[in-house]
Amino acid sequence: MADRHKEGRFEFDFRKNMTPQQIADMFDDFAEDYEQEYLNVGLRSHVVVGDFMAKTIPKEQRPKVKILDVAAGTGLLGTELKNHGFTQIDALDPAEKMLNVARRRNIYQRLICAFMNKNRNDTIETDYYDNIVASAAFNEGLLQCDAFQEMIRIVKPGGRINFAVPTKFINNSDNLRDRLLPLIYQLAQEGVWEVTPVALADGEISDINGPGTLFSLKVLVSEKTF
Template identity: 65%
Template sequence: MSQHHKEARFNPKLRTDMTPQQIAEMFDDFADDYDEEVLEKGLRAHELVGDFLATTYPESDRSSLKVLDVGAGTGFVGLKLKALGFTYVDALDPAQKMLDVAKTRNVYRRLICAFMDKNRVEEIETDFYDCITATAAFNEGLVPCNAFAQMIRIVKPGGRIVFTIPQKNINNAVEYRDRLLPLIDKLAAEGAWEVTAIPLADGQLAKSLGPGILYSLKVNVSEKYFEI
């Protein structure tokens, strides 16, 4: 991998000229030392999402709920959810080597190598999951705004899309600046979902990420098409 792509691991601004294949290859090359590097940076987003789901779904219901972990990486969310009693969790990630590491943790039923974007993931039926989670996936070069159409298709009406995003990504990432929040508000106004937004203080997502937001989008429709 080029030095540019190595630096792009933790500098998303450098990903704007990378193709999806290059993004996936970057994370493939990152797989062996991903855990050590992100834990050193104090990653906590998976803890926040897991704790939110635990307050949302009673313990008696968790084993029957179907969850898709988008941008699953090496499996931090899967480990957290298993500890909380969620036993039907699938992983989706564009980097096969990251999924290979996640597989060793025995927390996912199915591992799907794909991007979550505007394209239909044929392996996933409409209205199949009760919840989608995404912790570090709303980042430059990963989940684009138009991916919400597929997320809505995949989640059952009444299900949720739960994700975290640093405020600096909302403000500065090319994909999200002046697009993400207006789209969330637009789809809420049209009745596609109901929005819960929980502000996160500096350091809650990770040591150096600054403040952010945890979103829970309660989906009301089976499918939704939109222009952005």
């Protein structure tokens, strides 16, 4: 059982032939070592997204903001948010043992063990969250574009989806390369959301993955199927 699909932890091409469940199993077996290994290679996506939330949401409003941390893993981003004064934070991740580490931090109100994909999750109400956040989540084998449909449904109109992604991860992923940016700007043209892209310089998001972008998508509709 231990160390299933271990090659996929850092060799993202290896993930191309893995199923979503195999990806979740890989993170389950990685759960206790994940933070040390990821932080050792200088990953700061959770800090970048947490700082953006703090920069854009005034201090006095933070305790009232309902947030879902998608692909929450062990809770690195939740910890940043809590340190910035956010208190209503839920976590979603398909890897139960990653969520068990997150649970020990006592920062999340609800922990939802599930994939975020095109399937409707009936345990989450439509228009429920003010914000969805995701760090180190859009990459080969992890979150894909089909996740946006469900994210749009569960975030309130006027709410935001905020995530950071290295350009390299988009270009290396067969599923994101020709789809992520066209879809983001197509949905903007259709009035589904307003896009604020924030450029991240080499070194800002991680020591090793080059420059990237933080996308802040202000969702304007209740639901959108595509």
